[in-house]
Amino acid sequence: MSVEPESLPEFCRNYQDYQQLLQHQCQTLEVPEPEQIAIESSFQLAQKIAELIHFKSKIPFSEFMQQALYSPGLGYYSGGSHKLGAGGDFVTAPEISPMFGKTLAKSIQQAWQDTDNCVLELGAGSGKLMVDILQQCQSGGCLPKTYYILEVSAELRQRQKQRLSEVLPQLKSKVVWLDSLPKSFHGVVVANEVVDAIPVELLMQTEQGLAQGFVTHNEQGFKLEFEPSSFSQGWRKRHKETCQQWPEGYLAESCELRRDWLKSLLESIEQGCVLLIDYGFEEDELYSPYRPQGSLQCYYRQKKHSMPLALLGLQDITSSVNFTRLAEEALGAGASVMGLPTQAQFLTLSGIEQFVAQPQDSDTMSSLSVAQQLQTLLMPNEMGQNIKVLGLSKGFSGALSGFTSLGLNQV
Numbered sequence: 014m015s016v017e018p019e020s021l022p023e024f025c026r027n028y029q030d031y032q033q034l035l036q037h038q039c040q041t042l043e044v045p046e047p048e049q050i051a052i053e054s055s056f057q058l059a060q061k062i063a064e065l066i067h068f069k070s071k072i073p074f075s076e077f078m079q080q081a082l083y084s085p086g087l088g089y090y091s092g093g094s095h096k097l098g099a100g101g102d103f104v105t106a107p108e109i110s111p112m113f114g115k116t117l118a119k120s121i122q123q124a125w126q127d128t129d130n131c132v133l134e135l136g137a138g139s140g141k142l143m144v145d146i147l148q149q150c151q152s153g154g155c156l157p158k159t160y161y162i163l164e165v166s167a168e169l170r171q172r173q174k175q176r177l178s179e180v181l182p183q184l185k186s187k188v189v190w191l192d193s194l195p196k197s198f199h200g201v202v203v204a205n206e207v208v209d210a211i212p213v214e215l216l217m218q219t220e221q222g223l224a225q226g227f228v229t230h231n232e233q234g235f236k237l238e239f240e241p242s243s244f245s246q247g248w249r250k251r252h253k254e255t256c257q258q259w260p261e262g263y264l265a266e267s268c269e270l271r272r273d274w275l276k277s278l279l280e281s282i283e284q285g286c287v288l289l290i291d292y293g294f295e296e297d298e299l300y301s302p303y304r305p306q307g308s309l310q311c312y313y314r315q316k317k318h319s320m321p322l323a324l325l326g327l328q329d330i331t332s333s334v335n336f337t338r339l340a341e342e343a344l345g346a347g348a349s350v351m352g353l354p355t356q357a358q359f360l361t362l363s364g365i366e367q368f369v370a371q372p373q374d375s376d377t378m379s380s381l382s383v384a385q386q387l388q389t390l391l392m393p394n395e396m397g398q399n400i401k402v403l404g405l406s407k408g409f410s411g412a413l414s415g416f417t418s419l420g421l422n423q424v
């Protein structure tokens with residue numbers, strides 16, 4: 014059902030008004046203005062979201078984030094923006110160094126001693142991790158039976174196929190793209206920086222108690238409003254002790270959609286292990302009174318900021334993963350927790366040093382020296398400590414070096 018144009022707010026009726034709104038956001042954020050084609054796509058997405066708000070009067074923040082990132086053809090991940098790598102909005106570990114994927118490949122091969130030699134990569138981005146893992150497996154003479162990819166973005170799926178054709182054309186038949194989670198998967202699941210891209214709800218401690226974040230609009234733009242809801246009241250009851258410590262104005266995210274996602278993933282696995290690699294914390298640290306701003310972050314052309322309603326469909330929106338809740342969900346679903354090392358611990362214990370002397374590839378971040386690559390992957394103030402690896406397993410009796418004697422505090 015579409016809405017009469019006059020029922021939409023002014024900034025969604027007139028393209029010039031929308032263009033000015035984006036220009037103003039870029040000035041505030043001190044970032045370059047998007048190209049015309051990107052502004053047009055953002056305008057269409059703004060109209061789509063304004064229509065949703067017209068029918069519902071407001072939408073939960075998670076629904077806004079879902080649209081902003083994944084609306085078909087218009088969302089950040091589904092549309093045509095460059096996204097990952099040196100010329101994009103943000104960089105991930107595989108884009109920084111092939112040593113990341115090679116070390117992961119070693120860990121995957123170790124797991125194959127106790128499960129089928131298949132890989133399922135979730136959210137494969139530019140396809141860089143896939144080619145690094147496959148190259149390493151090939152050079153060790155131990156290729157997977159099948160390397161499955163489940164990618165929600167049609168645009169990124171296309172890029173992954175192209176990269177495979179260019180870099181490893183001889184292995185094209187090994188990679189299979191799935192449209193949904195497999196049934197009864199046996200093997201190793203890998204997801205690098207995927208969970209932090211799954212939508213969250215926003216919560217704020219207010220005078221009236223814990224309130225939920227909703228997106229609505231006025232004539233000039235979208236805005237965020239917080240009001241107590243059955244969701245926030247239920248959340249507060251379940252997390253009484255945590256909320257009691259929060260001062261007024263405290264902001265946090267809640268991860269129900271991520272738990273649902275993990276539950277479905279674990280249901281689809283019959284036997285094997287899962288490596289979830291992401292920015293995040295255990296719950297007491299994530300919700301500590303010393304983190305009053307929450308962890309929601311946006312990325313546009315390598316600039317990090319906290320304005321999720323800006324640059325609609327043109328910027329990444331992420332928030333830190335609550336590893337405690339994911340681990341609890343996993344235990345409830347009959348899986349085991351192998352550990353939660355930091356990325357530095359995981360890569361070091363898995364033997365990243367073996368790859369230091371090997372030739373580096375000529376890909377995206379090749380301007381970085383090997384020492385700079387290692388520093389970014391391993392140093393505590395960079396990805397080394399901020400990113401963690403949650404290892405889960407189901408019906409799997411093997412052990413992976415990356416998890417040696419490391420566990421979660423609370424679960």
Ligand SMILES: C[S@@+](CC[C@H](N)C(=O)[O-])C[C@H]1O[C@@H](n2cnc3c(N)ncnc32)[C@H](O)[C@@H]1O
Pocket residue numbers: 090097105106107108135136137138139142163164165166169204205206207210211274
């Ligand atoms: C931040 S990017 C990370 C890309 C890549 N893993 C890397 O490390 O460079 C997030 C990726 O997850 C994908 N994604 C998000 N939600 C997903 C889901 N529910 N299932 C599969 N892929 C998903 C996005 O389309 C994108 O490819």
